[in-house]
Amino acid sequence: MIKRMFNSLLTMVCCLLAFSAQAQTKAEKNGWRLGMQSYSFHLFSLTEAFDKTQQLGLKYIEIYPGHKLGGTWGDRVFDFNLDTQTQKELKELAASKGIKIIGTGVYVAEKSSDWEKMFRFAKAMDMEFITCEPALEDWNLVEKLSKQYGIKISVHNHPQPSDYWKPENLLQAISGRSHSLGSCADVGHWRREGLDQIECLKKLKGRLISLHFKDIAPKKAGEKEQHDVIWGTGILDVKGMLKELKSQKFKGVFSIEYEYNWENSVPDIKKCIQYFNQVTDEIL
DSSP: OHHHHHHHHHHHHHHHHHHHHHHSOHHHHTTEEEEEEGGGGTTSOHHHHHHHHHHTTOOEEEEOTTOBOOGGGTTOBOSTTOOHHHHHHHHHHHHHTTOEEEEEEEEOOSSTTHHHHHHHHHHHTTOSEEEEOOOGGGHHHHHHHHHHHTOEEEEEOOSTTSTTSSHHHHHHHHTTSOTTEEEEEEHHHHHHTTOOHHHHHHHTTTOEEEEEEOEEOOOOTTOSSOOEEOTTSSSSOHHHHHHHHHHTTOOEEEEEOOOSSGGGOHHHHHHHHHHHHHHHHHHO
16 A cells, blocks of 8 residues: 555656656756846836736746835835845745845945845845946955855946946956856847847857846837837847857857837737747757
8 A cells, every 4th residue: 555655756756847847948958047127017016026926927027126015015125134034935935936035226325335235135036146337446345255255246238327238347347257257248228329239149159147138129219218028029039149149159048128118018028939949949
């Protein structure tokens, strides 16, 4: 009787493991992890953002500093001032929905002394990286803390006057420094600044940690900024970017940052995910 129960249990475990392996996408098998940038849902609370991320079938989320928590936490926001109990509860809530909080950003330190608070917070939340734009004079401190806490620094490229709007500026800042310091490639901002996004990716080979991935509309007269569109329908050559990342043997996180149709973006994001899976199934 016990032997039969053990054999049945063993069969169930094997079936579950087999299902898990089948459920893995080709991208995941290649080390490409698709997740959400919570700013895509900044009109909603973080608890609602977790629900939307789960609805989309994604396992990772990068949370922007200042995202209102909602739920039992009301108007409290996501930042390094959260007490340890709230940190624990947030991790548990995310995990209950099959989601890992993979990183936070885009973080800009108000003062140098805040960096250790941010690293301590990231470590407590089991994050892999901090997406940020460090002041040029803070690099020695940031590198030291990155090594101390085992947290990567993924530098974002906001448009000018950001210090990091083009790859050459970042590469100069981190030249000779630890490879735990690298780029969070916002491919849309590069194109809006008149740069070729694929050439930018090439320049950052070996220094890419994560991406704020997107596609954008053609430039139109009178529009302040080229807005996001469903992947594969804009001007960014999504397939070309993915092929370049494949050639670099990139392993890391693609954070979906969809800054359009703010009030009802889930249907658009679903189509982005479908396109990503379609292309990665084809090229990987």
